Amino acid sequence: MNAGADFPTLLEEVFHGDGRQLRHLLQPLTAEQRRALFSEFKDLLKVLKRACRFRADAKGVSLSELYHAIRDDPTAFLRERADTLAAQGALNNAQLIRQLFYTQLMEFYNRLQLLQAGLAGKGSTASVFRYSAQYPVWCTQFMLHAGRILLDRPEPWVRDTLTHMFAGLENRTRFTGADLGVARLLQEARQRHPDWAEALAPHLGRAMRRDGFFSRTLNGYDAGMILAGLEYDPPSGTMASFEPLMDPKVAESLFTRMADGRLPRADLIALTLRKLQGPLQPGVAKTWIECQQRLALSDTEIQGQAEAFINLLNAPAPAVSKRALRIIEKYFLTDTRQGEELISALGYLLQNPVQVLAKSSLRLLKKLVKSNPELTRPALNAAIAGLSNPHAALRHELARWFGAFPVSSFGDEALQRLQEAAIALPVVEQASLTSLLTVANNKPPVTHDATPLDYRADLDARLALLQQRLKEQPNNGVLRQRLAVLEGYLATGQCPPLEPAVAGHASALSAPDFALHETAEALAADVVRTQRRVFTQADYDRILAGMARFTLSDHDTGRIRAILAPLLSRLDHWRQTAISEAGSGPSGELAGLILAHAWQTGEWIAFPKGSRGEQLLNIQFGPALRRRLKHVLALRAAGQETLLSVPTHTTGWLTPEVFAERFARLPRPLLDADELSAALYRLPALPEPRAIAWTRLASLVESRSEALDEAVALALAPDDRARRSLDWFLDRFARQPPNEQLFQSLASIGGSGLVETFRVKVLHHTPETPENTAFRLFNAALRCRFGLDDAQIGGRASALAERLAPRAGWLSRVLQHPGADSSPFAELLFAPRPVTETLADAVHTAAASVSFIYDTPYPFLWPYLLAHPQQFAAPGRVADLAYQFPPLAQRLFEAGLCRQGRKEDYYRDLTLKLLMQGRLPQVDVRPHLARAARGLAVAQPAQREVCVDLMAQWLNDGRMTPVDGAITLATLIRETGQGFAHLNQALASLRVTGPLGSATVLLALERAIGGGVAGFPSRKLSLILDQLSTVLEDTPYAVSEPAARDVLSTLATVKKSVSRDKANALLTRPLMTDQPPAWVLALAPPAGE
Amino acid sequence: MGEQSIKLETAQGAAVEHKVKLPERWIKGFLQVQAVHRQAQPRFELDRLTAGQLLMQIPASASKTPLFLVPRRHKPEILHRQPVGKDGFIAVNDGQRLRLLHTVLPDLKTLRVYQTEATGASLWVADTGTAQFTLGLSGAAAHGFSGDGDALRQLSAVDADEADLALARAAVASLNHFSIADLAQHQDLALPYATEIVDRLAQQGVLGFDRDRDLYFYRQLPFMLGDRYQPDRLKGSQALLAKQAVDVEHCEWRNGELIANGWVRGESGYYPVTLRVDAQGYLQEGHCTCPWIDQHELRRGPCKHLLALRFVAEQTG
Known part of the structure; x- marks a missing residue:
């Protein structure tokens, strides 16, 4: 036996030495000596490994303490002290890890594993490479060290164990660095055991990819390993994007080796051909093509690979096919x-x-x-x-x-x-x-047989249909205008101008369509539908109106209680304290529960402090909503069914007559100021209905002089009377200024302009005080009277508006900042201007830290905030705002346009919802056509389609004429260079929205072409011609614009151009002399379109 | 062809398909596939040129909105909105899945398209002349056919005799490919009853349906569903029936269609339910206020409350 490799020496090396020295000690041992030593270490290894297994609360022991305990008497240690001193986690617990002993522990555990690899039998050795997360992680190059120790062993099973280890390489390399050196290990194994070549062959490529190519000189690796590494096709995942040849140094080493004969040239040529045949990513294909080019194949070499090059013609990568075509042309044709x-x-x-x-x-x-x-x-x-x-x-x-x-x-x-x-x-x-x-x-091919259309008869038929429709809708101004255009064309052969329809509040004149619940059961089923639902303002209106109308005692409470039971059973859950799970449960559940409980008991639900319900109350059921619910309960208690602000139309309008009726019918104690404010925001600016409503209310209002009455007068009365109300409010605010949270919210830090304006003292906010209630009412009445300067009411309001001087004393005092100019703030409040990017930036800077609560009583301020692309709000809130104050759709739409024009829009869903407000008929779109049309060229399909929706809507309701639309689109078509494909897709979408959309696109394309196509890229021109051809395909028309026909005729003569054939095909459509403009026909589509 | 894999070798290389263990949900999806295929109606047959032009236009990126494929001859196009007043289009959710067909484009001769209106699922049969490659797309990429729940829309209260079922099961194994009329003739059954038998066998995983040839075929799914296998929603509806939780308010047969509404007391709620079953026994319309229908409507099949109301209505109506 090696004199040094006895138990004490190895034990000391495990505790205090290093891996290399351990290998040195183990290297000379025979199989028998290893067996004998393993029998001595076997139990100790188990105990020590157990101590290395993590347990958070274990009692710790230091390595030196453990070493001394074992060294003195290993047998006694195992018998008496192992369970206490080296229990599970003794070396690996939370306390030790905190003390930064982990590196020491890792190295110790790795030496234990190396010792096992050097001494254990076949089965136990294999377990060295198994890993559990409970044990310390492997050190760098662990597999190389353990593999070398294995390679030193004389036993015949070592080959199988090593092969097994290489096969599971992917699973054993979860720790950075543990696998470093596997390629070197494999190379050493091949050198020391040439007879293992076949067994190791499947693992060469993967090992080389794993770390072999990190040595960019490729020193130490033979040709077999290098070629295997290059050929290896990694599975999709971590290594998939790494291609060694992309490293210039690796490529250089490769060619150096080939030059000095260490790498057979023929093998590399064959490898490149095989690789190019595979499904390569474009970048990788390029690398291999460059490699083949650098190989500079001789004519003989190329001739010898004829079959391979022919196969490359249809290789998956287009770049490879391209190269193969060049070689084929040169050598094999x-x-x-x-x-x-x-x-x-x-x-x-x-x-x-x-x-x-x-x-x-x-x-x-x-x-x-x-x-x-x-x-x-x-x-x-x-x-x-x-x-x-x-x-x-x-x-x-x-x-x-x-x-x-x-x-x-x-x-x-x-x-x-x-x-x-x-x-x-x-x-x-x-x-x-x-x-x-x-x-x-044996017969000629089919040819088209075009029957000329009788345009005159067609026009007559369309005219008759339009007249019929006008008879059915005599008040429809859009139809009347279209009829005039058609008649004018028929009479003179010239198109009279078509004026765009004017935006206004006329939609409020349509039949009421705001549906309330028909039965108490339907109401109950609606309230419990809280899964995946956030209640909208319309939901609340319906439900609260239903609660006022249906009292449970009057109905079959058994079934209703059964319907509500699942929701009410969640009461305990929301009353429990659980800070960490405050957000649990379906989104609408808390609101539904509050409503169901109030409906059933007639009382407000109380949540204990710190409970889930209390934590989320302000988010899910804000203060204004709570006030409103309490008002509904009061109505119910008094036997009243009327909720003043519930609209008559789904769009949010409340007709003035219905409002007047409700106001007059409600007993004075049950008239709520906030409810009145909400109602005033909903009144359309229609002079006649408003006059009728004032006539109904004048005597009632004149008999009292309270904030409620003055607000109604300010909103609806003639100017003289309204001026009195205005003064009444201003005097009152001068005496006792409001301290609404709004002023506080807009307080900001630093900056200038608006920021300076809003630098205000923090105020104590008392929303229920009379001055604050009056201020909210005052604003609602102002907006009811002046709107947003829309619907032609701006002129009517000027005299009164002047009285709202920007330096109104009380407002400056409210802002509490001497010398500050309160006019920007006053303007936002009292004369809201159109939303612009500059204004949006200013408000965003001033109010960046403001978190506006959802039930703000000042809806008209929101668009200025939302217009900034970094401002976030739930997209559903947008529809709620327009529903709450229908004229606001104008400002919201403008806010959407501001966001659309900015690149850094992080909340596109919100932008889309804002833009969609442009669909509402009260929005004046004429000043915004060009800006809105720019949305047709954006990359996001959803945003493009919203803009197409808007265009189609405006064409149909007359707010945009086909000619105006075509002029806007033609400009856009001509100006759009990069990304024209997106615009083209939008044109296709607009084309299929109906006859007006199709005619507008046709006219726009004709105008765009007529302006000359010299500067158009060929792809853009090709797309334009295709689009034009598709538009015409569904119609009997030909290109009629003379300028466009001239351009097409020129195009048709250009040599060798794709556009030539397309232009020719367009010109083959016969142009009739009596063909009316397509847009004129589209004004009166035939029945069925 | 081996027990565990299929290997295909050509001069240019080899491809091996290994047998893999599928999750049970996937396998259950095959139950739905046949139901979806049966409802699919032929929409288009495209020549190779038009099919090629159309499929090359499919965008690679996923889109939140459906694609509307207009297979107009020589000028096919893809729109992001439904064309107004025209019916020459097919709507596909997550249309990027169709790019799978690019692989067969060079060999394609005809492309036949079928669609199930109710779920939006579609079938694309690429015919190369010597082989047909069928690509079935579920209503959306987010869920497979198992989520379409179409088989449940055909479930009725009509019961089939166990002996007839056993005999038919043996018969279909020998018939291999057959139509319902073939089975009716073979087993000497009335056509409606044979339809019911086929429905039951299909729900037990014994039959598949080849829409392109309009034939059923015998196949055993790799688990034994057994006679007693029932989808969870069907089990749920049986439990509701056992508890007599269904209260039918109105029920009538009109021109072979069943129209009903009522209340169903579920485990966690009390729901108003309305439905319409067409003359072919297919649930065409259904509404319930439960969370399942609230979330998916009928796109993923009826809820247990709709099923329970249907069973009671069929028996009482």
């Missing part, structure tokens, strides 16, 4: 020995969806036939498959080539196949094949 295989491969390549490859293939086929006329028939035969290529230009060229051959060049079978393939071709492409097809089919 005249070689008739490969003719048949080559023709077959080129024929297959003709079907390749990459156009440039298919075209090159056709060129080579032509060349081949020219130099070897005897191959004409098989070449034509193989090329027929190319007629199914998706690219029209290629098919067209191929068909023309076929047409140049006499029928006798094709066999019968080939003609039959040609016939079958040609059936699928467009007529224009069949033209070149006419002679061949006639022979094959």
Whole structure:
């Protein structure tokens, strides 16, 4: 026995030595000596490993203490002290880890494993490479050290154990660095045991990829290992993107070795051919192509690989096919020995969806036939498959080539196949094949038979239909305008101008459509539907109105209680204290529970302090909502069913007549100021209904003078009376200014302008005080009267608005900042301007830290905040805001446009919801057409489609005329360069929205082309022509714009261009002299469209 | 072809497909596949050129909205919205899945397209002349056919005789490919009853359905479902029936269609339920206020409450 390798020496080495010295001690041992030593260490190893197994609360022991305890008497230690001193976790517990002993522990545990690898039998040695997370992690190069110790062993089973270890390499390399050196280990194993070559061969490539190529000089590795490493195709995952050849130093080492004969050149050439045949990523394919180029194959070498290069023609990577085409053209095109295989491969390549490859293939086929006329028939035969290529230009060229051959060049079978393939071709492409097809089919191919359309009769029919529709809807101004245009065109042959429809609040004149629950059961079923649901303002309106109308005592409470039971059973859950799980449960559950409980008991639910319900109350059921629920309970107690602010229309409008009726009917004590504010925000700016409502309320209001009455007067009364109310409120605020949370929220730090304005003292907020209630009412009344300067009410409001001087004394006092200019704030509050990016930036800077609560009583301030792309709000909130204050849709839409124009929009869903407000008829879109249209060219399909929706909506309701739309789109088409494909997709979408969309796209394309196409990239021009052709396909029209026809005629004469064929096809459509503009016809679509 | 794998070798290389253990949910999905295929209606047959042009346009990235494929001859296009007033299109959710068909494009001769209207699931049969490759797409990529629940929409209260079922099970194994009429003739059964028998066997995992050839075929799924196997929602509905939790308020047969509404007392709620079953026994419309329908509507099949109401309505109506 090696004198040093006895028990005490090895024990000391395990505790205090290192892995290399341990190997040195173990190396000379014979199999018997190892067995004998393992029997001495066996139990001790078990105990020590157990001590290394993690247990958080174990009593710790130091390594030196443990060493001394074992060294003195190992047997006694195992018998008496092992269980106490070296219990599980004694060396690996939370306390020790905190004391930074982990590195020491790792090294100790690794030495234990190395000792086991050097002494144990076959089974126990294999377990060295198994790992459990309970044990310390492996050190760097652990596998190399353990493998070397194994390699030193004389036993015959070592080969199997090592092979097993290499096979499971992926599973054993979860720790950084543990696998370093595996390639070197494998190389050493091959050198020491050449007879193991076959067993180790499957693992060479993976080991080399794992760490062999980290040694960029490749020193120490033989050719077999290097080539195996290069050939290895890693599974998708961690190593997939690493390609050793991409490292220039590795490539350099490779070629140096090849130059000095250490790496056989033939093997490397064969390897490159094999690799190029595989499905390579573009970058990797490029690397291997460069490698092959650098190899500079001689003519003889290339000739010897003819079959491989022909196979490469149809390699999965297009770049490889491209290179193969070049080599084939240079070396094999005249070689008739490969003719048949080559023709077959080129024929297959003709079907390749990459156009440039298919075209090159056709060129080579032509060349081949020219130099070897005897191959004409098989070449034509193989090329027929190319007629199914998706690219029209290629098919067209191929068909023309076929047409140049006499029928006798094709066999019968080939003609039959040609016939079958040609059936699928467009007529224009069949033209070149006419002679061949006639022979094959004995009849000429089908041609289009276009019957000219009688436009006059068509127009008359459309006009009659439009007149009929106008009879049914006599108040429809849009229809009337369209009729005038059509009649004008019929009378004069010229198109009278079509004026865009004016946005306004007329939608509130339609029949009421806000549906309330019909039965108490339906109400109950709605309340319990809390899964995946956030209650909207409309939900609350419906439910609260239902609670006021249906009292449980009047109905079949048994079933209703059963419906509500699952929700009410969650009461205990929400009353429990659980801080960490505060967010648990379906989103609408707490709100549903509060409503169900209040409906059932008639009382507000109380949540103990610290309970889940109390924690989330402000988020799920804010103070304003709580006030409203209490108001509903009060109504119910008084036997009243009327909730003042519930709208009459789903869009949020409340007709003034209904409002007046409700206001007059409610007893004074049950008139709630906030409920009145909410109602005032909903009143449309329609003079007549408002006048009727004022007539109904005037006497009632004049008899009292309270905030409620003054607010109604300010909102609805004629100017003289309203001025009195305005003064009433201003005087009151001068005496006792409000301290709304709004002022406090807008307090900010640093900056200037708005920021300075909002630098205010922190105020004590008391929302229920009369001055604050009055201030909320005052704002609602102002917005009810002035709107957002929309719906033509701006002019009517000017006289009153002047009285709201920006330096109104009380407002400056409220802001509490001497010298501060309160006018920006006053403007936001009292004369909200259109939302612009500048304003959005200013408000965002001033109020970046503001967390506006959801039930803010000032909805009109939100758009300025939301317009900034970094501002987040739940997208559902947008619809709620427009529902709460319908004219606000205008500002929200403007906010969406601001966000759309910015790159750093992090909440696109919110932007989409804001833009969608533009659909509402009260939004004036005329000033924003160009900005809105820019959304058609964005990359995100969802955003593009929203913009298409808007355009289609505006075309249909007349807010955008087809001519205006076409002018906007034509400009966009001409200006859009990069990303035109997106715009093209949007044009396709707009085209299928209906006749008006289609006509607008047609007109826009004609105008865009008519402006000249010289600067258009060929791809863009091709897409435009395709789009134009598709628009015309569904219609009887031809391109009618003279400028566009001129441009197309020029295009049709350009040589060798894809656009030439497309322009020709467009010009073949006959232009009738009496063809009316498509947009005029689209104004009166025939029945069924 | 071995016990554990299939190997295919060509001059250019070899490919091996190993047998893998599938999750039970996947296998149960095959129960739904046949149900979905049966409801699929033929939509288009495209020549290779048009099919090639169409499939090459499929975007690689996933889209939140469905793709509307307009297979117009020579000018097929893909839209991101439904064309107004036209029916020459097919809507596909997560259409990027169709890019799988690119592999067979060079050999494609005809592409036949079928779709199940109710779930949006579609079948794409790529015919190369010598072989047919069928790609079945579930209603959405987020769930497989097991989530479509289409088989449940055909379940009715009509019971099949156990002896007839056993005989039919033996018969279908020998018939291999057959239509319902073939089975009816073979077993001397009335056509509606034969349909019911086929439904039952299909639900037990014994039959598949080849939509392209319109034939059933015998196949055993790799687990024994047995006669007593029932999907969870069906078990749930049976439990509701046992508890007499269904209260039918209105039920009528109109032109062969069953229309019913009522209340079902579930384990965690009391739900109003309405339904309409067409003359072919397929649940065309159904509404329930339970969370399942609230979340999925009928896209993933009926809930247990709808099933329970249907069974009671069929027996009382």
